[in-house]
Every structure is written in C-alpha cells, then in structure tokens.
Amino acid sequence: MAISPILSTIAVLGGTGKEGKGLAYRWAKAGFRVLIGSRNPEKARAAALDILGLLGGKVFVEGSTNIRAAELAEIVVLTVPYSAHRETIESVREAVHGKILVDVTVPLMPPKVTRVQMPPAGSAAQEASAILGPDMQVTSAFQNISHELLMHPEPIECDVLVTGTSQAARLETLKLVQAAGLVGWDAGPIENSVVIEGLTSVLIHINRETGSRNAGIKITGIRRDSEHHIAL
Amino acid sequence: MAISPILSTIAVLGGTGKEGKGLAYRWAKAGFRVLIGSRNPEKARAAALDILGLLGGKVFVEGSTNIRAAELAEIVVLTVPYSAHRETIESVREAVHGKILVDVTVPLMPPKVTRVQMPPAGSAAQEASAILGPDMQVTSAFQNISHELLMHPEPIECDVLVTGTSQAARLETLKLVQAAGLVGWDAGPIENSVVIEGLTSVLIHINRETGSRNAGIKITGIRRDSEHHIAL
Numbered sequence: 001m002a003i004s005p006i007l008s009t010i011a012v013l014g015g016t017g018k019e020g021k022g023l024a025y026r027w028a029k030a031g032f033r034v035l036i037g038s039r040n041p042e043k044a045r046a047a048a049l050d051i052l053g054l055l056g057g058k059v060f061v062e063g064s065t066n067i068r069a070a071e072l073a074e075i076v077v078l079t080v081p082y083s084a085h086r087e088t089i090e091s092v093r094e095a096v097h098g099k100i101l102v103d104v105t106v107p108l109m110p111p112k113v114t115r116v117q118m119p120p121a122g123s124a125a126q127e128a129s130a131i132l133g134p135d136m137q138v139t140s141a142f143q144n145i146s147h148e149l150l151m152h153p154e155p156i157e158c159d160v161l162v163t164g165t166s167q168a169a170r171l172e173t174l175k176l177v178q179a180a181g182l183v184g185w186d187a188g189p190i191e192n193s194v195v196i197e198g199l200t201s202v203l204i205h206i207n208r209e210t211g212s213r214n215a216g217i218k219i220t221g222i223r224r225d226s227e228h229h230i231a232l
Numbered sequence: 233m234a235i236s237p238i239l240s241t242i243a244v245l246g247g248t249g250k251e252g253k254g255l256a257y258r259w260a261k262a263g264f265r266v267l268i269g270s271r272n273p274e275k276a277r278a279a280a281l282d283i284l285g286l287l288g289g290k291v292f293v294e295g296s297t298n299i300r301a302a303e304l305a306e307i308v309v310l311t312v313p314y315s316a317h318r319e320t321i322e323s324v325r326e327a328v329h330g331k332i333l334v335d336v337t338v339p340l341m342p343p344k345v346t347r348v349q350m351p352p353a354g355s356a357a358q359e360a361s362a363i364l365g366p367d368m369q370v371t372s373a374f375q376n377i378s379h380e381l382l383m384h385p386e387p388i389e390c391d392v393l394v395t396g397t398s399q400a401a402r403l404e405t406l407k408l409v410q411a412a413g414l415v416g417w418d419a420g421p422i423e424n425s426v427v428i429e430g431l432t433s434v435l436i437h438i439n440r441e442t443g444s445r446n447a448g449i450k451i452t453g454i455r456r457d458s459e460h461h462i463a464l
Contacts, residue, residue, distance in 0.1 A: 114420050115424065116424045116426055146453070157453055186437070187434045187438065188346050188347065189346075191347050191349070192346075192347065192348045192437070194350075194426060194430055195348060195427050195431050195433075198424065198426055198427035201420065201424060201427075202393060202419045202420060202428075203451075206451060206454070209417075209418050210454050212453060212454045213453075214454075215451055215452070216452040217449050217451060217452060218449065218450045219435075219438060219447055220389040220390055221389055221445075222438070222444045222446075222447055
C-alpha cells in the first residue's frame with residue numbers, strides 16, 4: 001500500500017498505555033514511522049523496544065517525550081487516560097500546530113464506567129478542540145477497539161467510527177484506520193464524538209452483563225465490500 | 233412464546249407515524265393487543281385498519297387518542313416526532329402512572345439531522361424521565377431501526393440497545409424487542425440513551441455518505457447464540 005508522505009510519521013502520545021501501544025504496533029507493522037510519546041521517555045523507549053522485538057526489528061519505532069514526539073510527527077494521536085487529557089494537550093499545543101490531532105480519549109469517570117458521563121464541552125474530543133482553538137483540526141477515533149485485540153494478528157470484529165472538525169481530517173484519519181487493519185466510517189462532525197466515546201461505556205456494560213471482554217460494534221445494512229465506507 | 237400478562241396490551245403513542253406503525257405491526261403479529269394512539273383518533277383508527285388488513289384480521293389492533301391508549305395499556309411506547317415529545321408526555325402523565333414508558337424519540341433538529349444535538353437534560357429519554365418524575369420507569373429503545381424494515385418479514389440486521397431507569401424496566405423492554413423479532417441488549421442506565429439517540433444521526437450521516445438507506449449497528453465480540461443478550 002502506498003502511504004501518502006504526509007502520513008509517514010505518527011506520534012502516539014501516551015503510547016506506553018495498552019491502547020496506544022496496540023495502535024503503535026499496528027502502524028509500525030504497516031510501515032509507518034511511529035514515535036511513542038510519554039511523560040517518562042524511558043518508558044516510551046522501553047515500549048518502542050517491545051514493539052521492535054515483536055515485529056523482528058524491521059520497522060521504525062522510537063520512544064521520546066510527548067512533546068518531542070508531537071514535534072517530529074505529521075499526525076498526532078492522543079491515547080492518554082482522561083485524567084491526563086487536558087494537561088497533555090496543553091503541553092503539546094505548539095507542537096501540534098498545523099497538524100491533525102486524533103483523540104482516542106474516553107472520559108470514563110471511575111467507578112461508574114458503565115455510565116456515560118461527558119465533560120461540559122460535550123465530549124473529550126470537543127474539549128480537545130476547545131483547548132486547541134478553531135484553527136486546529138481534531139478528529140476522534142478508535143475508542144471502541146479492545147486493546148487486547150490490537151496486539152493479535154486476527155481480524156478485529158469492531159468498526160471504527162471517525163468524527164472530526166473537517167471532512168479532510170476525517171479522511172486522513174480513515175487512512176490510519178485502514179493502515180491498522182480496521183474498517184472505518186466517516187461518522188460526521190466532531191459533535192458526534194459523544195456517541196462514540198459514550199459507546200465505550202455501553203460496551204463495558206454489555207461486557208459485564210454477558211461475562212465477555214471484547215464487545216464491539218459493526219455497521220450493518222451497507223455492503224461490506226463497498227468502497228464507500230473509506231474514501232481513499 | 234408465552235407472553236407475560238403484564239405485557240399483553242401495548243399502547244403506541246404517535247403510532248400513525250412510520251416508526252410507530254412498523255412497531256405496532258410487529259407486536260400485533262406477535263400476539264399482543266396493540267392500541268395505536270394519535271392526537272387524531274380517526275387517523276389512529278385508519279392506521280389500525282391498515283395493520284389489520286396486512287395481517288389478515290386475526291390480530292388485535294385498535295386506534296384511539298393518545299390518552300385513551302395510554303390509559304388502557306400496561307406498557308406505553310412513545311414514537312412521536314421530537315417537536316411533540318414534551319407535550320405528548322405531559323398529556324399522558326396521569327395515564328402512564330405506574331407503567332413503563334418506552335421512549336423511541338430521537339431529538340433530531342432539522343436541518344442538521346446528521347449532527348448530534350441533545351436537549352439540556354442530556355437526551356430525549358432523560359427529558360421524559362425529568363417530566364414524569366423519579367417514581368416513573370422510563371426506558372429508551374428502537375431509535376436505530378429503519379421503519380422501512382419493520383414492515384417487511386425479513387430478519388432485520390440491526391440490534392436494539394435498551395437503556396432505562398431500572399434493570400427491571402430494561403428487561404421488560406427487552407421482551408418487547410424480542411417480540412418484534414429483533415435482538416436487544418441491556419445498554420445500561422438512562423444516561424446512556426444519549427449514545428443510542430445520537431447514533432441515529434451518525435447512521436443518517438453514514439447513509440448519506442454511502443448512498444444507502446438502512447445503515448444499522450450490530451454488537452460484535454459476543455456469541456450471537458448466547459442467551460446472555462436477552463434475559464427472558
């Protein structure tokens with residue numbers, strides 16, 4: 001697959017966490033240059049070495065601080081826990097200027113993680129957009145994917161719904177979805193992120209009720225082999 | 233299937249609309265007594281006659297006012313457009329006392345129907361709950377089912393996510409889901425209704441992007457033959 005040059009380097013902020021590391025693994029495997037960011041650059045380097053080990057070394061993954069990773073990347077993916085969301089965005093504000101920020105954050109408020117509880121902005125992604133200002137492109141994606149499945153080669157039975165501040169940014173993000181081996185859908189404006197972030201609480205509730213671990217969702221009623229769902 | 237007596241009569245308020253009529257058709261076919269309610273009882277009776285005609289007359293469907301339908305039923309399903317939501321609930325407030333109100337309403341705000349726009353209460357279902365007070369059981373369901381599919385005998389490839397003010401009310405509502413020939417899931421507390429109501433805007437967006445009409449969702453990652461998803 002030809003990767004557009006503008007997408008060649010991806011920063012995964014908070015990439016030492018399970019979800020971020022899983023995404024970093026998939027993108028490294030797909031041939032992207034991946035920079036794992038963390039508040040603790042030693043942990044980031046250790047996570048990068050793990051991924052290099054798993055993939056036999058023939059990929060590009062490096063660890064650094066969140067700021068350095070954001071500075072060097074063309075697209076910046078945010079996978080920190082909600083408690084570190086605002087602080088992390090403020091810390092990379094200058095570094096992400098002119099780039100797309102892909103927000104993976106779910107504003108779970110323990111202990112009631114099966115109850116949808118959104119911040120006053122409406123959703124974590126809208127909060128990110130408010131912090132960065134109207135000139136920045138923010139998208140939201142990957143919230144419903146179980147991190148356990150990302151590190152396995154089997155196909156993942158869960159679609160990715162992508163919302164964002166512009167259609168162009170959503171289409172760039174859909175390229176990352178496809179590169180991670182997943183099926184993505186343009187789910188509309190950033191205001192719709194409340195649905196996808198909140199769906200995580202619904203899926204946790206269904207997991208608990210059914211004794212499962214990996215409840216997900218799929219879009220139905222549209223031919224899966226259609227090219228429509230991802231506009232590359 | 234044995235129907236519990238407490239569920240034998242269902243009122244479908246706004247049942248002259250497409251979604252309500254489709255649900256009324258399915259429940260009548262499943263052996264429930266169905267009362268179609270409307271502000272205009274003549275229209276309600278005409279809708280009931282339509283359904284009787286389609287099903288060969290061997291079912292129980294009657295039309296009346298919304299208030300009369302709500303008074304006579306054991307469970308009350310609300311399928312009015314959002315613009316009539318508050319007024320209809322206030323008009324049947326006494327009649328629904330001690331019953332479950334199943335809210336099917338999606339707060340679409342034309343012309344931007346692909347953008348999630350929730351009322352201050354958080355969702356239409358939470359608004360219904362606030363109007364009726366803390367003693368009333370409110371659930372929310374069926375928002376993502378295309379009305380076109382309800383009137384056809386083919387299996388519908390779209391699951392129903394049920395939220396509600398109590399688990400008992402959600403389980404009663406899941407019986408109605410199964411009676412309509414659909415697969416339902418307990419999706420947690422009424423606060424989670426924002427996800428399911430908002431998903432309707434996401435599905436409309438996906439329909440427009442792909443030129444489709446019947447985008448829906450399915451829960452994945454859990455065995456479909458599991459008995460867990462519906463606790464009958």
